[in-house]
Amino acid sequence: MDTEFNWQNCWYPVVFVEDLPKRKPYAFSLYNEPMVLFRNEKGDLACAADRCPHRAARLSDGHLIDGKLECLYHGWQFNAAGECTRIPQLAPDKKIPATACLKSHVVVECQGMVWVWVGAPDLAAIADIPSIVALDNPDVISVDYTIDLPYDQTYLIENVIDVAHIHIAHHGLRGGGHRDYALPLEFDILEDSVKGIRATYRSIGLNQNRDEAKTGTAHLDFIAPNLISYTSKYQKSELIAGLALYSIPLAKGKCRLLYRKYSNFYSWRERIKPKWLDHWNQNEILQQDMALIIGQYSEIERSQQNAKDLWLPIKSSDTLVIHYRKWLDKYAAATPFYRGYATHKTVPHLSDQHPYDVFSIHTQNCTSCLRAYRFTKQLQKIVIALILILLPLLFVFAGAAYSHVILFSYLGLVLMTWVTQKIRLRFE
Ligand code: FES
Ligand SMILES: [Fe+2]
Incomplete structure (x- = not known):
């Protein structure tokens, strides 16, 4: 029987393929180890340590040729296998040193995400990627969203496995809950092993008129170490809906959430809605969580006590959270850092350096939001330029028959400036 989770011999989700820059190297880290992703001339992905073997410059600051x-720094070049293929300053009669190579890792694309394996390459099996079977169904549509958060991954997983907070912390928000329905929860733990935790819980939600509770049983799985998967069961068996919450421990006090909600019965409005509009809502929900977790995280780390000594858990609220933290006690001792229920290992203090603004934690990493943000900024510049052009015309043609056209155009442009500013701020 396995008693320890091998954190290296497993797949880590890094980024949605859609958000990966096509012509630039991409930096990320795993448990503080800096890494770089890039594509070779055929478009194949490569992943390596983000450190030049020459004099340790960050390769992700470089470019693709x-x-x-x-x-x-000095122009050394590396191929997708990590081999050094060019050193501009090397005399023509000298061979490139065999040690001038990068430490490479296995990297694959699966279900629109980039996955990295840092363990033994011969053990990396695609079948072990915790993919979502429903997403292979062509009728199922997923809405993807990513955010970087300023705390340890175990705090994020605790947050997203915690069904009990939704109706209180996200009261009134679309995709959130309603405080009247924060009721006792019933959990059934179906499996708790080194592979993770599988459970069901009785969920309380609102009916379509938002005036009555509806109940149902949902499945919640923790697939170790990076996936929380929610699936709902419907009376009509052809209906599919779920939530896959992937995460990666980037560094001390820093993790990334890769969020996918999926369904085969989205309304036409949901289907045509631009992604960035959906992301505004996700940003709001995650920022609410972030504020709470930063407070909780600071207090737990300040106290230097274990959760077991600080918390007062309630079975009909916290069962899954406690099971998850105990899972870490049991299996995560070898990971570089973690916080379990009764144990922990070098859990970092809160990152003071991490910026909390929406642009830093989301927009800059999201293709859809970045495009919408740049468009809005450009539009705003054009509108302001038109206002400046129209302003003198207002006075010059003050008494003319068509002066009211100029006036209404001017007021329309002022309104547009205000609207574009409001939109801009949602991305910043
Ligand atoms: S440090 Fe990279 S080429 Fe010199
Ligand atoms: Fe976005």
């Missing part, structure tokens, strides 16, 4: 990653 004919599918080779070139270090910005």
Whole structure:
């Protein structure tokens, strides 16, 4: 029987393929280890340590030339296998040193996400990626969203496994809950092993008129170490809906959530809605959580006590949270850092350096929001330029028959400036 989770021999989700820059190297980290992703000339992905073997510059600061990653400092080039293919300053009669290579990792694309394996390469099996079977159904549509958060991954997982907080912490928000329905929950733990935790819980929600509670049983699985999967069961068996919450421990006090909600019965409005509009709502929900977790995290880390000594858990509220933290006690001792229920290992203090603004934690990493943000900024500049052009015309043609047209155009542009400013702020 396994008694320890091997944190290296498992797949880590890094980024949605859609959000990966096509012509630039992409930096990320796993448990504080800096790594770089890039594509070779055929478009194949490569992943390596983000450190130049020459003098340790960050390779992700460099650029791609004919599918080779070139270090910005002295121009050494590396191919997707991590081999050094060019050293501009090397005398023509000298061979490139065999040690001038990068430490490479296995990397694959699966279900629109980039997955990295840092353990033994021969053990990396695609079948072990915790993919969502429903997403292979062509009728199922997923809405993806990603955010970087300023705390340890175990705090994020505790937050997203915690069904009990939804109706209180996210009262009144779309995709949130309603405080009247924060009721006792019933949990059934179906499995608790080194592979994770599988459970069901009785959920309380609102009916369509938002005036009456509806109850139902939902499944919640923790697939170790990076996935929380919610699936609902419907009377009509052809209906599919769920939530896959992937995460990656980026560094001390920093993790990333890769959120996917999926369904085969979205309304036409949901289907045509631009992604960035949906992301505004996700940003709101995650920012509410972030404020709460930063407070909780600071207090737990300040106290230097274990959760077991600080908390007063209630069975009909916290069963899954406690099971998850105990899972860490049992299996996570070898991970670089974690916080369990009765044990912990070098859990970092809250990152003071981490910026909390929406642009830093989401927009800059999201293709859809970044495009909408840039468009809004451009539009705003054009509108302001038109206002400046129209302003003198208002006076010049003050008594003219068509002066009211100029006036209404002017007021329309002022209104547009206000609207674009409001939209801009949602991305910043
Ligand atoms: S540090 Fe990279 S080429 Fe010199
Ligand atoms: Fe976005």
